Structure formats: C-alpha cells, structure tokens
Amino acid sequence: MIDFTGSHILSVNQLDRDAIATIFSTANTMLPYAQRRKRTKVLDGAILGNMFFEASTRTRVSFGSAFNLLGGFVRETTGISSSALSKGESLFDTARVLSSYADVIAMRHPDSGSVAEFAQGSLVPVINGGDGSNEHPTQALLDLYTIEKELAANVQSIDNMHIAMVGDLKFGRTVHSLSKLLAQYKNITFSLISPKELAMPDGIISIIENAGHRVIITDVLEGSLNADILYLTRIQEERFPSPEEANKYRGQFRLNQQIYTQHCKSNTVIMHPLPRDSREEANELDVDMNLNPNLAIFRQVENGVLIRMALFALTLGVADQVQQHESEVNWFSHK
Ligand code: CP
Numbered sequence: 001m002i003d004f005t006g007s008h009i010l011s012v013n014q015l016d017r018d019a020i021a022t023i024f025s026t027a028n029t030m031l032p033y034a035q036r037r038k039r040t041k042v043l044d045g046a047i048l049g050n051m052f053f054e055a056s057t058r059t060r061v062s063f064g065s066a067f068n069l070l071g072g073f074v075r076e077t078t079g080i081s082s083s084a085l086s087k088g089e090s091l092f093d094t095a096r097v098l099s100s101y102a103d104v105i106a107m108r109h110p111d112s113g114s115v116a117e118f119a120q121g122s123l124v125p126v127i128n129g130g131d132g133s134n135e136h137p138t139q140a141l142l143d144l145y146t147i148e149k150e151l152a153a154n155v156q157s158i159d160n161m162h163i164a165m166v167g168d169l170k171f172g173r174t175v176h177s178l179s180k181l182l183a184q185y186k187n188i189t190f191s192l193i194s195p196k197e198l199a200m201p202d203g204i205i206s207i208i209e210n211a212g213h214r215v216i217i218t219d220v221l222e223g224s225l226n227a228d229i230l231y232l233t234r235i236q237e238e239r240f241p242s243p244e245e246a247n248k249y250r251g252q253f254r255l256n257q258q259i260y261t262q263h264c265k266s267n268t269v270i271m272h273p274l275p276r277d278s279r280e281e282a283n284e285l286d287v288d289m290n291l292n293p294n295l296a297i298f299r300q301v302e303n304g305v306l307i308r309m310a311l312f313a314l315t316l317g318v319a320d321q322v323q324q325h326e327s328e329v330n331w332f333s334h335k
Pocket residue numbers: 055056057058059060130139273274275
C-alpha cells in the first residue's frame with residue numbers, strides 16, 4: 001500500500017484496495033467537521049496552493065473548503081492566462097516556485113500528463129485535480145465512496161453490481177479513473193454506452209476485461225437503464241476542435257423522470273460527476289429528476305469534501321490527530 005505521508009496523488013494506479021479502504025475510513029471521520037458539528041485546527045498554519053489552470057467549480061472550491069475545514073489556509077490561481085505559464089514558464093519551474101509557498105498543492109491543467117510533469121518540480125505533495133482527458137483521481141474516489149454508500153443503502157455491494165457508464169467515454173476523465181478503481185472489485189458488469197466516436201479507450205477496456213469483468217459496449221441506452229448505477233457524463237465540449245463538433249453528440253442519451261419510471265429499476269442510482277449541461281438543447285439529465293431520491297449527484301458533491309479532507313490529512317500525516325485539535329462550533333449551522 002502507498003505510504004501517503006508526503007506522497008503525490010497523481011493517478012488511481014497508485015491506490016490498491018487497502019489504500020482505498022484507508023482513504024474511505026479517514027473520510028468517514030471527517031463527517032462532523034464537514035457538517036460543522038465540530039471544528040478542527042489540525043492544519044493550523046498550513047497552506048494549500050490551489051492551482052487550477054482549467055475551469056472548475058466543484059473540484060477547486062471543495063479542495064479549498066476541505067483544507068479550510070482542517071484549519072489551513074488557501075492560496076489560489078485560476079487560468080493559464082493569469083499565471084506566468086502564459087509567459088513561457090515551464091511546469092517544472094512553476095511547480096518549484098509554487099511549492100516554496102505551500103505545504104501541499106492541488107492542481108488541474110488541460111493537458112494529459114501535465115500534473116505528473118508539474119509534480120516532478122514540486123517540493124511538496126501534489127494532488128491531481130484533473131489532467132486533460134487522462135485522469136481525475138479524487139473524483140473517482142468520491143464516486144466510488146458514493147457508490148459504496150448508495151448500494152449499501154439498497155443492501156448491495158460493489159462486487160457483482162451492474163454499472164452503466166453513459167456519454168462521452170473517450171474524453172471523460174472521471175470514467176477512466178473510476179473504471180480503473182472498479183476493476184479492483186469482483187464480477188462487475190460494465191455497460192459502456194456512447195457514440196462510437198466517443199467510446200471508452202481500448203486501454204481502459206483491457207484493464208476491466210483482464211480483471212475478469214463483463215463488458216457490454218453499445219450506443220443504445222435503453223437496454224442498460226436497469227443497471228444498479230447509471231453514471232451519466234457530459235459531452236466534453238472543451239476537448240473538441242469546435243462547439244459544432246461537440247453538438248453532433250448532444251441529446252443522444254437523455255434521462256428524465258418519464259424514461260426513469262419506464263425503464264429503470266425502482267432503486268437505480270443516478271450519478272453524474274457534474275457539471276451537467278442544463279441548457280435546453282443538451283437533453284442530458286433533466287432537472288425533473290431533481291426530486292427523485294435515487295438521484296445521487298448532490299450527495300457525490302458532499303462526499304467530495306470528505307474525500308479531499310481525507311487526502312489532505314493523509315498526505316500531510318495528521319489523520320490520527322484531527323480529533324486532538326477539535327473544538328465546538330459557535331455559529332448557527334444549517335447542516
Ligand atoms: N466534477 C468536476 O470535476 O467538476 P468541476 O469541473 O466543476 O471541478
């Protein structure tokens with residue numbers, strides 16, 4: 001198992017079942033702090049460099065919130081144009097500089113492999129917040145954590161489940177990382193539903209098949225709607241040469257309440273890494289699903305804070321000290 005203290009978290013390839021279990025059990029201990037029932041100052045004085053060179057809402061803000069919830073401070077930069085990368089500075093030099101200002105760095109960048117390259121120059125642990133269409137390890141961990149909890153509520157387990165992954169499986173980095181994590185479990189049926197041009201990369205399919213799982217590849221949604229987990233994804237417009245190219249694939253795999261009632265099991269769990277494309281023409285995951293109790297998308301968001309808190313506590317070596325630095329919350333909390 002990975003020795004978390006001081007380690008970069010760049011790929012799910014670093015995480016075996018023991019490491020996943022350690023992250024999840026640490027995440028469970030973070031609940032009172034994430035829910036503002038208690039506060040902790042275990043990272044008092046520590047600084048997170050939150051370096052997002054590509055658009056983000058949840059990953060960037062939840063990394064920052066997770067660090068604040070552990071008592072640490074956050075310094076941010078957003079966008080390549082507002083950093084010296086736009087003046088030709090290398091990722092190595094950027095990392096060497098930024099890591100002298102911080103104790104840990106969370107980083108997102110539009111190019112595959114960029115976060116690993118950045119980490120080579122960093123003096124402190126780097127956590128991958130998404131590198132191009134390659135990987136999104138913290139999203140995959142929060143997805144897996146959510147799947148485990150949602151299935152447990154239905155008295156099911158990850159072993160033997162049926163997951164349908166739907167949409168842009170070529171560019172969707174969340175499904176790449178999640179598939180690799182799931183491959184470590186047993187006897188899963190993967191329905192991979194996408195336009196042929198946006199199919200799951202062969203390398204990921206090989207990992208799943210070589211681990212003994214069943215893979216169904218199709219461009220038809222209807223036959224797989226009765227899966228235990230239906231994991232929808234957005235067409236990753238930013239990876240296409242033009243919006244018009246991406247438009248060709250919009251609306252092919254729509255889910256709304258009527259389709260859910262007609263085709264899904266009564267307890268099929270609906271997941272999406274978000275953002276969902278809520279423009280009318282997107283026809284992706286309709287807002288009429290918001291009242292469906294099996295829609296787990298906002299529970300995924302909440303679980304993301306727990307997972308990111310756990311990764312900070314583990315990489316900075318304080319996971320066993322969080323409670324020691326605990327105090328009461330003295331403000332009104334709605335949580
Ligand atoms: N799921 C996810 O990565 O969302 P953001 O792009 O908003 O960070």
